[in-house]
Amino acid sequence: MSNVIEMTHPLIQHKITRLRDKNTGTAEFSSLVEEIAMLMGYEALKDLPLEEIEIETPIETCKSPVIAGKKLAIVPILRAGLGMVSGVQALVPTAKIGHIGLYRDEVTHIPHEYYCKLPNPISERLIVVTDPMLATGGSAIAAVDFIKQHGGKKIKFMAIIAAPEGLKKLQEAHPDIQIYVGHIDRELNENAYICPGLGDAGDRIFGTK
Numbered sequence: 001m002s003n004v005i006e007m008t009h010p011l012i013q014h015k016i017t018r019l020r021d022k023n024t025g026t027a028e029f030s031s032l033v034e035e036i037a038m039l040m041g042y043e044a045l046k047d048l049p050l051e052e053i054e055i056e057t058p059i060e061t062c063k064s065p066v067i068a069g070k071k072l073a074i075v076p077i078l079r080a081g082l083g084m085v086s087g088v089q090a091l092v093p094t095a096k097i098g099h100i101g102l103y104r105d106e107v108t109h110i111p112h113e114y115y116c117k118l119p120n121p122i123s124e125r126l127i128v129v130t131d132p133m134l135a136t137g138g139s140a141i142a143a144v145d146f147i148k149q150h151g152g153k154k155i156k157f158m159a160i161i162a163a164p165e166g167l168k169k170l171q172e173a174h175p176d177i178q179i180y181v182g183h184i185d186r187e188l189n190e191n192a193y194i195c196p197g198l199g200d201a202g203d204r205i206f207g208t209k
């Protein structure tokens with residue numbers, strides 16, 4: 001799984017355990033999602049290209065590196081992916097933000113699109129797609145399909161928890177993207193929920209259940 005990078009940092013693992021706990025309430029849950037996204041973003045963005053510019057320090061003129069190229073785009077899959085935006089945005093405050101609205105049908109588990117607005121043009125930007133949960137992979141595949149249809153080429157996908165089944169499908173559908181996951185869990189259950197997982201991420205972030 002060479003294009004899948006699973007996080008090993010102890011802080012991320014600790015925070016994921018807090019997320020899994022059913023007694024963790026909405027305020028702590030959404031803060032943890034933001035913090036994990038920032039820590040994962042630090043890892044996912046470590047190959048950002050640099051260019052040297054000339055600046056003046058109080059002492060002398062020198063050349064020093066800055067991030068090169070077009071501004072990054074962060075694209076959350078609504079709703080739950082929204083909870084990860086501020087964490088990545090804290091690292092790259094100039095990032096443009098797109099949105100893709102998808103919900104999973106409760107019976108068929110097939111994703112349905114209800115919204116899509118991306119920065120335009122998108123073809124030259126690095127695009128970081130965020131969604132805490134990668135279950136069957138249907139939502140992730142549909143989101144990357146949309147981004148590619150709009151011209152997106154350089155895509156990284158960030159999920160906090162992934163099921164092996166969905167990860168495999170996403171890799172097969174989009175072998176050219178890099179996938180960053182906080183933890184790969186055991187399996188999906190009969191309702192396509194991740195086990196052990198953390199329940200419904202959107203409901204826990206926004207307090208809707």
Ligand SMILES: O=P(O)(O)OC[C@H]1O[C@H](OP(=O)(O)OP(=O)(O)O)[C@H](O)[C@@H]1O
Nearest residue numbers: 078079080103104135136137138139202
């Ligand atoms: O890999 P999949 O099987 O497609 O499942 C994962 C999707 O399910 C959840 O969203 P949900 O449909 O619950 O929408 P929400 O974020 O609005 O709660 C989650 O945030 C992912 O987007």
Ligand SMILES: O=c1cc[nH]c(=O)[nH]1
Nearest residue numbers: 135193194199200201
């Ligand atoms: O376990 C799961 C699966 C899909 N969506 C979630 O929020 N949790």
Ligand SMILES: [Mg+2]
Nearest residue numbers: 200201202203
């Ligand atoms: Mg949900």
